Amino acid sequence: MPTISKKGINIPPSPIRKLVPFADQAKKRGINILHLNIGQPDIKSPSESIDAIRNIDLDVLKYEPSQGSLEFRSNLCNYYSKHNIQVLPDDIITTVGASEALSFTMNSICDPGDEVIIPEPFYANYNGFAHASDVNVIPITSKIEDNFALPPIDSFREKINKKTKAIIICNPCNPTGYVYSKDEIIDIANLAKKHDLFIVVDEVYREFIYTDIKHFSILEDKRFYDNAILIDSTSKRYSLCGARIGFIVSKNSDFIQTCLKFALTRLSPPTLALVAANKALNCNGNYIKDAINEYSNRRKILISELSKLNNIRYSDPIGAFYSIIKLPIKDAEEFSKFLLTDFSINNESVMLAPASGFYSSENNGNDEVRIAFVLNSEKLKRAINIIDKGLKEYIS
Amino acid sequence: MPTISKKGINIPPSPIRKLVPFADQAKKRGINILHLNIGQPDIKSPSESIDAIRNIDLDVLKYEPSQGSLEFRSNLCNYYSKHNIQVLPDDIITTVGASEALSFTMNSICDPGDEVIIPEPFYANYNGFAHASDVNVIPITSKIEDNFALPPIDSFREKINKKTKAIIICNPCNPTGYVYSKDEIIDIANLAKKHDLFIVVDEVYREFIYTDIKHFSILEDKRFYDNAILIDSTSKRYSLCGARIGFIVSKNSDFIQTCLKFALTRLSPPTLALVAANKALNCNGNYIKDAINEYSNRRKILISELSKLNNIRYSDPIGAFYSIIKLPIKDAEEFSKFLLTDFSINNESVMLAPASGFYSSENNGNDEVRIAFVLNSEKLKRAINIIDKGLKEYIS
Numbered sequence: 001m002p003t004i005s006k007k008g009i010n011i012p013p014s015p016i017r018k019l020v021p022f023a024d025q026a027k028k029r030g031i032n033i034l035h036l037n038i039g040q041p042d043i044k045s046p047s048e049s050i051d052a053i054r055n056i057d058l059d060v061l062k063y064e065p066s067q068g069s070l071e072f073r074s075n076l077c078n079y080y081s082k083h084n085i086q087v088l089p090d091d092i093i094t095t096v097g098a099s100e101a102l103s104f105t106m107n108s109i110c111d112p113g114d115e116v117i118i119p120e121p122f123y124a125n126y127n128g129f130a131h132a133s134d135v136n137v138i139p140i141t142s143k144i145e146d147n148f149a150l151p152p153i154d155s156f157r158e159k160i161n162k163k164t165k166a167i168i169i170c171n172p173c174n175p176t177g178y179v180y181s182k183d184e185i186i187d188i189a190n191l192a193k194k195h196d197l198f199i200v201v202d203e204v205y206r207e208f209i210y211t212d213i214k215h216f217s218i219l220e221d222k223r224f225y226d227n228a229i230l231i232d233s234t235s236k237r238y239s240l241c242g243a244r245i246g247f248i249v250s251k252n253s254d255f256i257q258t259c260l261k262f263a264l265t266r267l268s269p270p271t272l273a274l275v276a277a278n279k280a281l282n283c284n285g286n287y288i289k290d291a292i293n294e295y296s297n298r299r300k301i302l303i304s305e306l307s308k309l310n311n312i313r314y315s316d317p318i319g320a321f322y323s324i325i326k327l328p329i330k331d332a333e334e335f336s337k338f339l340l341t342d343f344s345i346n347n348e349s350v351m352l353a354p355a356s357g358f359y360s361s362e363n364n365g366n367d368e369v370r371i372a373f374v375l376n377s378e379k380l381k382r383a384i385n386i387i388d389k390g391l392k393e394y395i396s
Numbered sequence: 397m398p399t400i401s402k403k404g405i406n407i408p409p410s411p412i413r414k415l416v417p418f419a420d421q422a423k424k425r426g427i428n429i430l431h432l433n434i435g436q437p438d439i440k441s442p443s444e445s446i447d448a449i450r451n452i453d454l455d456v457l458k459y460e461p462s463q464g465s466l467e468f469r470s471n472l473c474n475y476y477s478k479h480n481i482q483v484l485p486d487d488i489i490t491t492v493g494a495s496e497a498l499s500f501t502m503n504s505i506c507d508p509g510d511e512v513i514i515p516e517p518f519y520a521n522y523n524g525f526a527h528a529s530d531v532n533v534i535p536i537t538s539k540i541e542d543n544f545a546l547p548p549i550d551s552f553r554e555k556i557n558k559k560t561k562a563i564i565i566c567n568p569c570n571p572t573g574y575v576y577s578k579d580e581i582i583d584i585a586n587l588a589k590k591h592d593l594f595i596v597v598d599e600v601y602r603e604f605i606y607t608d609i610k611h612f613s614i615l616e617d618k619r620f621y622d623n624a625i626l627i628d629s630t631s632k633r634y635s636l637c638g639a640r641i642g643f644i645v646s647k648n649s650d651f652i653q654t655c656l657k658f659a660l661t662r663l664s665p666p667t668l669a670l671v672a673a674n675k676a677l678n679c680n681g682n683y684i685k686d687a688i689n690e691y692s693n694r695r696k697i698l699i700s701e702l703s704k705l706n707n708i709r710y711s712d713p714i715g716a717f718y719s720i721i722k723l724p725i726k727d728a729e730e731f732s733k734f735l736l737t738d739f740s741i742n743n744e745s746v747m748l749a750p751a752s753g754f755y756s757s758e759n760n761g762n763d764e765v766r767i768a769f770v771l772n773s774e775k776l777k778r779a780i781n782i783i784d785k786g787l788k789e790y791i792s
């Protein structure tokens with residue numbers, strides 16, 4: 001028999017989707033599953049995007065330029081300028097979701113065995129992209145007691161060595177909901193600059209913030225232009241997850257030109273998706289406001305419901321639409337399975353994402369889950385009730 | 397300054413698109429460019445695909461399952477069964493074009509420093525995918541004098557060592573147009589099986605064959621089920637290049653499960669594209685026949701026109717829609733640039749793909765170009781005339 005690569009054997013399964021087979025079995029038994037496991041919003045995509053698709057006028061579905069059309073990248077520049085970020089179309093590479101943006105970034109700045117420092121818990125698929133590029137993730141553990149704020153800068157400094165190429169953060173943070181302050185961003189960027197590292201910031205959730213804290217983008221401060229790599233996407237902001245349109249933005253032209261070479265090898269981002277994403281950028285000005293209001297309401301309900309539960313602890317989601325919940329049990333993955341295989345209320349149960357997959361350190365997060373508040377208020381209430389009652393039955 | 401990876405510095409630029417800036421400049425000067433450089437068909441996409449997009453009925457553009465919908469994979473199984481290939485939905489992973497299929501394959505079977513053997517010239521981006529995965533391509537040179545038939549099996553055997561993980565071929569072959577015979581496929585697959593290697597066959601051009609030779613798929617012979625990996629795509633067959641839907645097919649479940657783990661990290665193939673690709677699978681039965689007829693006519697014209705030129709040699713494209721042309725000059729890339737910067741007939745010129753990028757051995761193919769006959773007959777005639785007159789002016 002031919003053999004599978006070590007890389008392939010060791011790549012961690014996605015914690016967001018690894019329990020899918022159990023959810024599928026539950027659905028076959030007639031159980032309705034409330035999906036708190038995946039950041040798939042139920043908010044409608046912009047009508048401008050759907051209409052553009054429905055009115056599309058073409059004979060041949062052709063390749064796009066590898067970096068995305070000039071029109072799309074110009075529209076992105078307009079979008080960014082409204083957010084105090086001044087970039088040009090040539091500073092942007094369009095990618096197949098933020099996923100490909102991260103893959104191109106890893107490949108452009110790291111060789112096998114190189115290291116990237118990431119505060120954990122972090123978006124689990126960072127592990128997958130690093131693994132695929134034979135890059136080692138060096139985690140710095142942030143704590144639920146601090147609401148997952150940035151760990152002390154010294155804890156990052158201690159981990160920097162010759163193999164370190166970048167520090168990666170997600171702001172607002174998936175999976176914790178934390179929003180880094182301007183001071184935190186500048187502190188970590190200064191450290192990166194001092195050590196000639198890249199500072200990669202995933203700002204996919206930029207606009208989803210529910211307190212008066214103002215988002216500070218890594219590209220707002222020109223001092224970090226050589227070091228800053230912004231990862232972004234239309235997936236969450238415009239409920240266009242299935243489009244698969246992301247982008248890399250950087251003023252470091254050597255980096256962008258390198259990403260372009262990787263982009264050229266796969267020829268083109270998806271053309272239809274680009275039509276939808278392009279229209280979303282100029283959608284009705286209330287679209288994002290309405291989405292933020294909706295998530296903000298859900299957050300209130302989530303917190304209100306969670307605060308009634310005994311024995312759990314949770315991170316306050318200031319931004320994005322996730323929270324980490326610490327459960328009064330040892331193995332949150334086993335509990336998540338239990339909810340799918342052995343528990344339901346009125347023929348309904350909940351799918352959670354076990355949080356251990358969002359940590360790189362072994363044995364961290366085993367008693368935690370990540371939940372996404374992408375369901376409407378009623379469903380969210382039912383979901384929290386199921387977790388509560390499920391926990392009681394599981395523990396008893 | 398932070399540094400770019402060695403991988404990023406050394407990744408070869410795509411020969412198919414590296415001259416794009418010169419073409420863009422020519423277009424700005426008002427020159428019409430006939431694109432023989434890229435396999436972007438001008439044949440209409442199936443109306444069923446376009447109609448499905450125009451009639452799409454959805455509120456939220458959601459993620460697809462990471463491996464593609466069961467409906468799509470079931471339809472693919474139907475398609476394959478008509479081609480004497482018996483597979484199940486679980487044998488298939490839907491990917492973002494054949495490009496991602498090749499990336500997942502490389503990552504699933506190779507660790508950094510491992511080797512894959514590929515007869516050259518080969519599809520240039522194989523180099524890019526291998527490079528991104530730190531895999532070394534070991535080329536076996538095929539010859540224009542043999543119309544780029546499979547080199548002797550012994551020349552492959554000699555290159556096999558402990559680091560060898562796979563042999564990769566493209567059948568029908570991009571960039572040569574050669575179609576491997578059943579005997580050639582069985583010979584190379586037997587070698588792979590004997591040495592516990594994977595045999596990866598890119599069958600994207602399966603149906604585009606212009607003589608009575610019958611395509612023999614690697615998955616038609618059950619003896620090779622453990623070793624065989626089929627790479628496929630809807631891009632060329634259905635003129636859906638911009639959709640970006642490809643797939644990996646294999647009866648080796650360890651391999652498929654490993655690919656799925658890589659697929660999970662990037663969540664989903666593009667949803668709208670999948671709608672178009674799914675409909676294409678069941679399009680009007682004459683669609684493919686008509687496309688084959690059209691390419692067959694173009695091939696005749698191409699050969700007829702090329703045969704009038706002195707001092708060139710070309711591969712007879714039995715399949716796919718490419719030919720390698722050996723020019724009577726030293727540097728085909730310089731000539732290709734010259735056509736874009738310094739030559740035109742009636743304000744029209746031609747963009748070619750320098751063939752050196754389709755070779756892995758240094759100094760091979762420097763006097764060759766690849767052309768794609770994806771333009772209609774009239775344009776094709778004008779293009780060959782431009783190459784002919786351009787050569788005369790360039791040489792003089």
